[in-house]
Amino acid sequence: MWWTVFGDPDRSPPWRADRDALYRRWLPAQGRGPAGVPAPLRVAERTAELEAGDWFGPVQVEMIRWEHQLTPQGARGLPDRARDER
Incomplete structure (x- = not known):
């Protein structure tokens, strides 16, 4: 899995608050939890979820940090690129 x-919790851009508000409204389970931690980074919850269904063996977690600079135009083009790669 x-x-x-997306984003660095230690360096929040000005538009982040608006994006987080959209997540709270439309995708509440995927937003930040009470401690401000995004759902995918709540490792214990995700691990328990994967192990509960007996679909996987022991779950191993690896975090890989990377950085990529986007212009506003580049960010708007992301959905188009993802669709084109299918």
Whole structure:
């Protein structure tokens, strides 16, 4: 399983509050929890979820941090690129 978390909690851009509000409204389970931790980074919850269904063997967690700079135009083009790669 692979989850991607967009953004760095230590360096929040000005538009982040607006995006987080959208998540709270439309995707509440995927937003930040009470401690401000995004759902994919709540490792104990995700591990328990994967192990509960007996679909996987022992769950191993690896976090990979990377950085990529996007212009506003580049960010708007992300859905188009994902669709084109299918």
